[in-house]
Amino acid sequence: MTQHVSPPRDGTGKAAPVDAPPAWRVRLGRADVRTLTLLGVLAVLVLIGGITQPDSFLDTRNLQLVLTQASVIGVVTVGMTFVIVSGGIDLSVGAIVALASVWATTVATQEYGFFGILFTAIVVGVGCGLVNGVLIAFGQMVPFIATLAMLASARGLALQITDGRTQVVTVSSVLDLGERDAYVLGIPPLVLVFAAVTVIGWLVLNRTTFGRRTVAVGGNAEAARLAGIDVRRQRLYLYLLSGLCCGIAAFLLIVLAGSGQNTNGNLYELDAIAAAIIGGTLLTGGRGHILGSVLGVLIFTTITNIFALNNLQTDVQQIAKGAIIVAAVLVQRRTASTH
Amino acid sequence: MAPEPPLLSMSGITKSFPGVRALDGVDLDVQAGEVHCLLGQNGAGKSTLIKVLAGAHQPDTGTIRWRGEEVTLRSPIAAMRLGIATIYQELDLVEHLSVAENVHLGHEPTAAGFVVRGRAAKESTAALLKRLGHPEVDPGRLVGDLSAAQQQIVSMARALSHDVRLIVMDEPSAALDPDEVDNLFRIVADLTADGVAVVYISHRLEEIRRIGDRVTVLKDGRAVARGLPAESTPTREVVALMTGRNVEYVFPERPIAPPAAEPVLSVRGLARHGEFAPLDLEVRPGEIVGLAGLVGSGRSEILETVYGARKASAGQVLVDGRPLRPGSVRAAVRAGLGLAPEERKAQALLMLESVTRNVSVSAMSRFSRGGWIDRGAELGAARKATRELSLRPDNPSVPVRTLSGGNQQKAVLARWLLRGCKVLLLDEPTRGVDVGARAELYAVIRRLADEGLAVLLVSSEVPEVLGLADRVLVLREGRVVHEAPARELDEHRVLDLVMEGSPAS
Numbered sequence: 001m002t003q004h005v006s007p008p009r010d011g012t013g014k015a016a017p018v019d020a021p022p023a024w025r026v027r028l029g030r031a032d033v034r035t036l037t038l039l040g041v042l043a044v045l046v047l048i049g050g051i052t053q054p055d056s057f058l059d060t061r062n063l064q065l066v067l068t069q070a071s072v073i074g075v076v077t078v079g080m081t082f083v084i085v086s087g088g089i090d091l092s093v094g095a096i097v098a099l100a101s102v103w104a105t106t107v108a109t110q111e112y113g114f115f116g117i118l119f120t121a122i123v124v125g126v127g128c129g130l131v132n133g134v135l136i137a138f139g140q141m142v143p144f145i146a147t148l149a150m151l152a153s154a155r156g157l158a159l160q161i162t163d164g165r166t167q168v169v170t171v172s173s174v175l176d177l178g179e180r181d182a183y184v185l186g187i188p189p190l191v192l193v194f195a196a197v198t199v200i201g202w203l204v205l206n207r208t209t210f211g212r213r214t215v216a217v218g219g220n221a222e223a224a225r226l227a228g229i230d231v232r233r234q235r236l237y238l239y240l241l242s243g244l245c246c247g248i249a250a251f252l253l254i255v256l257a258g259s260g261q262n263t264n265g266n267l268y269e270l271d272a273i274a275a276a277i278i279g280g281t282l283l284t285g286g287r288g289h290i291l292g293s294v295l296g297v298l299i300f301t302t303i304t305n306i307f308a309l310n311n312l313q314t315d316v317q318q319i320a321k322g323a324i325i326v327a328a329v330l331v332q333r334r335t336a337s338t339h
Numbered sequence: 340m341a342p343e344p345p346l347l348s349m350s351g352i353t354k355s356f357p358g359v360r361a362l363d364g365v366d367l368d369v370q371a372g373e374v375h376c377l378l379g380q381n382g383a384g385k386s387t388l389i390k391v392l393a394g395a396h397q398p399d400t401g402t403i404r405w406r407g408e409e410v411t412l413r414s415p416i417a418a419m420r421l422g423i424a425t426i427y428q429e430l431d432l433v434e435h436l437s438v439a440e441n442v443h444l445g446h447e448p449t450a451a452g453f454v455v456r457g458r459a460a461k462e463s464t465a466a467l468l469k470r471l472g473h474p475e476v477d478p479g480r481l482v483g484d485l486s487a488a489q490q491q492i493v494s495m496a497r498a499l500s501h502d503v504r505l506i507v508m509d510e511p512s513a514a515l516d517p518d519e520v521d522n523l524f525r526i527v528a529d530l531t532a533d534g535v536a537v538v539y540i541s542h543r544l545e546e547i548r549r550i551g552d553r554v555t556v557l558k559d560g561r562a563v564a565r566g567l568p569a570e571s572t573p574t575r576e577v578v579a580l581m582t583g584r585n586v587e588y589v590f591p592e593r594p595i596a597p598p599a600a601e602p603v604l605s606v607r608g609l610a611r612h613g614e615f616a617p618l619d620l621e622v623r624p625g626e627i628v629g630l631a632g633l634v635g636s637g638r639s640e641i642l643e644t645v646y647g648a649r650k651a652s653a654g655q656v657l658v659d660g661r662p663l664r665p666g667s668v669r670a671a672v673r674a675g676l677g678l679a680p681e682e683r684k685a686q687a688l689l690m691l692e693s694v695t696r697n698v699s700v701s702a703m704s705r706f707s708r709g710g711w712i713d714r715g716a717e718l719g720a721a722r723k724a725t726r727e728l729s730l731r732p733d734n735p736s737v738p739v740r741t742l743s744g745g746n747q748q749k750a751v752l753a754r755w756l757l758r759g760c761k762v763l764l765l766d767e768p769t770r771g772v773d774v775g776a777r778a779e780l781y782a783v784i785r786r787l788a789d790e791g792l793a794v795l796l797v798s799s800e801v802p803e804v805l806g807l808a809d810r811v812l813v814l815r816e817g818r819v820v821h822e823a824p825a826r827e828l829d830e831h832r833v834l835d836l837v838m839e840g841s842p843a844s
Contacts, residue, residue: 208710209703216700219689226648226686227701227754228672286691 034280037331038295045299049306056309064188070301071194072097072252073271074294078201079245080272081293083238085205087218087285088143090242092132092150093272097265099154100124100250105167105260114173117254122247128154129243133236147239151269158262167260178255190252197248202290214238218285274321275300278328299324344407346371346536347392347423347505352401354387359744359771361387362398363560369505374527374537376547376569379557380581380799381681382770385540388557389507392538393425394418422504426494426511434483439464441482442497467496470529472522488519495526506530507538512546524550542633544574544838556580578633578834582801589778590806591785593826598625601660603793604676604762606645608654614640615817617654622762622793627784629796629808629825633837637817638797639681642764645795646678647671658762672701677755679748681766681797687751688739695721695735697750702758724753728783745769745776752783762793769803781807801833813837 049057056062076093083090103109104121112119128150135146169175176182177189184192205211213234216224225231246265253264277283278299279292300321307317347369354362362384369375379385390396392403394412403410405421412418418425432441439460440447448459464478473492476485482493491511498506508527512520527537527550541547547554551569554577555562564580602621610617615637622628632638643649645656650666657663664670680686689697698721699706706716721735730742730749739750748768755763768784769777784807788794798804804811805825813821813836821836 207712207714209707209712210710212696212700212703212712215692215696216689219691220685222685223687223689224700225668226646226678226680228669228758229700230669286689 035291038279038292042295042299042302045302045306049302053309057306066301066305067191068188068256070297071190072249072256073268074194074297075197075245075249075252076268077272077275077293077297078197078290079242081276081281081288081290082205082214083242084276084281084283085218085285085288086214086235086238087221088136088235088238090132090147090239091144091269092128092147092154093242093246094265094268095151095154096125096128096243096246097250097253097268098262099128099158100247101253101260101264102158102161102167102262104250105169105254106161110169110171113171117171117174118251121251122244125243125247125250126240129240132243133239136239137232137235162262164262169254169258174255175258190255193252198290198294205288205290215286271300274325278325345369346406348404350402352391352398354391354396354398357740360773361560365557365562366565367555368566369536369538371536372531372534373552374531374539374550376551376554377538377540377557378554378577378581383557384560385557389425389509392423392507419501422502424498424501424503425507426498426509428509428513432482432490432493435481437479437481438476438493439478441493442467442500464496467499468492471495471526488515503535505536505538509540512541512543544577575834578838582799591782593809594789598623600624603659604795605657609644609651609656610653611640611644611649612652618819620812622795624791624793625788627788627794627796627808629798629804629811630814631801631804631811631833631837632814633799636814638814639766642678642766642795642797646676646764675761676764677758677760678764679751679766679768681770683747683751688747690740692739693736694725694739694750697739698724698735698753698757701754720757724757727756728753743773743776744771745773745780748772748780749783762795763787765794765796767798801830805830805833
């Protein structure tokens with residue numbers, strides 16, 4: 001390993017302080033500073049939305065829509081965060097969402113009703129994750145390549161299933177989930193699912209042995225192996241987890257759109273990776289934050305919404321997104337430098 | 340009164356990395372036209388020193404003089420401009436480029452400032468290769484298609500394509516056959532005849548005698564001998580400087596009676612092709628068994644094979660009489676083995692994490708239920724284990740990367756203590772540990788043994804093995820050449836065994 005030129009430590013090395021952050025930051029902890037920064041950015045965005053479009057942006061229906069849209073990509077991002085923390089990457093999430101959503105909405109599947117659709121979406125998602133996981137953990141393939149291959153094949157298979165047609169959902173119990181009658185205290189059920197996935201994801205990453213092993217594998221795979229962790233099995237589980245999240249997201253998308261389409265989930269992989277990164281997850285692995293990822297998703301979705309309300313074109317949105325990614329990474333390097 | 344100043348004169352060079360002082364006031368003088376050998380064990384500071392010389396690392400303190408003038412080597416380019424070239428052990432060639440392209444990488448002969456003159460590059464490359472005694476290498480071939488020896492020649496041609504006054508060669512002979520080594524020595528002799536200085540790093544002592552003029556020995560980041568005459572200094576003295584103690588360590592006392600219990604670790608006929616020959620050894624609870632040998636004697640490989648991190652080609656490892664599944668670290672850990680590897684940062688520590696999480700990683704089941712971690716219990720257990728080893732600071736929540744080398748090693752030991760392991764495998768346990776902190780680490784290791792752990796210790800420092808172990812196996816080229824209780828051996832005898840392989844001294 002190359003030793004980068006680092007600031008000199010106390011020569012005898014007796015617990016030299018890494019650096020001296022200001023007192024307020026010590027009290028808060030770095031994670032909280034990052035979360036507060038992201039919340040601040042979100043607040044500023046809401047302010048901008050409220051000022052530029054006071055009527056339409058702050059409308060309850062619009063806010064519900066923003067959260068609902070964030071839910072689908074948000075669930076995918078939670079799974080992606082785990083994979084990135086382990087030092088991997090999953091480029092196939094968008095394609096898996098597409099495949100799961102069309103497989104779950106074929107005429108044959110719809111005959112089995114609500115649970116047929118839900119079950120199929122999840123099984124297809126987990127199945128794709130299994131293929132990714134086996135190729136990466138046991139076939140020793142680079143995650144980038146294995147999931148790139150999955151991206152191509154899953155999209156191809158989705159197109160083959162639909163033949164390019166939109167598969168309209170006729171199962172009313174599924175469609176009802178997206179209706180206003182199903183809202184709980186004004187919150188759409190999809191958003192509740194997203195919230196539940198977030199909470200569970202946070203707990204698993206921060207409070208369980210599974211989460212610890214994930215962090216260890218991403219931080220130093222060789223050290224994890226020599227500490228007695230089954231690195232390959234852990235990697236397999238992580239891609240299964242990402243696939244599971246894609247399956248759940250596919251079901252949410254079916255409810256939201258009332259249909260399944262092979263073009264679903266387009267470029268989700270990039271949005272999910274971008275959200276994880278602005279949320280403070282290291283692309284090199286070993287450190288990640290579920291809450292940061294989720295805030296990243298909310299920031300992106302809010303931007304998209306504000307731009308749409310202000311009739312700005314998608315090209316401007318894309319530029320803004322790119323600028324935010326760069327700004328977030330630069331800010332993080334200042335406030336939460338790790339080394 | 341003022342003679343010609345040395346070509347290069349480094350003085351008081353200090354360089355620290357988080358947790359370890361890699362160089363601690365090193366001086367090095369190199370004269371034009373001499374072969375100056377740099378000797379030292381792994382981790383002695385050789386690579387850091389040559390990286391400082393190459394401009395890749397900036398020293399914390401110290402001065403570098405080039406032909407009598409003080410210089411700052413801000414970057415590799417700055418060093419190259421002065422005429423300092425470095426041939427690293429891991430060759431830094433681009434495999435997908437041709438020989439000529441590699442040789443001229445970064446200073447291509449150009450027309451109009453940017454058009455690469457391919458023919459000129461090839462011609463000058465061919466001339467360099469001829470000078471290096473390898474006219475058969477085609478400058479147009481891809482470097483990836485060449486043999487290791489030929490790649491080294493290309494690397495050397497690249498160094499010579501600059502106007503070079505000093506060449507640093509980091510273990511240039513490691514990948515070479517004997518007749519290729521002869522060619523290398525011829526090149527070195529040609530270079531020095533032209534007044535070029537060569538800093539030559541090697542583990543092979545006989546090479547140093549053949550081509551070296553003077554020898555500087557590094558140990559623990561200090562130059563323990565400077566500018567010794569290469570021809571007349573006895574090999575034994577050089578080896579003693581490399582492996583010997585430079586302060587009197589206080590080793591803990593051994594128990595009076597050797598432990599009588601049944602061996603907890605038995606190794607039977609364990610072997611790996613090309614690394615070490617069939618090996619038998621036993622370690623009893625309370626006993627420290629040491630493996631002594633130079634670099635390349637198979638020490639680390641043996642430990643890692645016992646641990647299952649490398650798959651044995653023959654033989655078996657038994658813990659409490661039950662054989663381990665070969666090639667499985669998890670089986671070894673479950674049976675009660677724990678390894679403190681040589682490269683702590685690369686192989687043991689999670690550098691982004693706290694001490695607690697580093698200590699708890701192998702024993703998570705002890706304070707979790709159904710995968711749910713009881714963080715209070717985890718912190719308590721980590722605190723107890725680290726206190727038992729007097730790890731400093733006494734706060735397991737600090738990041739492990741802020742600890743000194745000795746305390747990082749204690750964190751690794753605490754991990755296995757918390758796991759409750761029966762056999763501790765220690766690979767160079769005091770590597771990168773400040774000299775002052777070693778005695779404390781020795782005391783910790785002995786205490787763990789006294790509490791019933793079996794310890795298998797590998798060290799390239801002979802006094803360390805002799806002082807700490809109860810029983811010593813001497814290794815040479817992957818073979819056990821001698822086994823005896825530590826108190827029946829002394830440093831000279833072990834050095835003779837390590838070098839000659841025969842007990843005659």
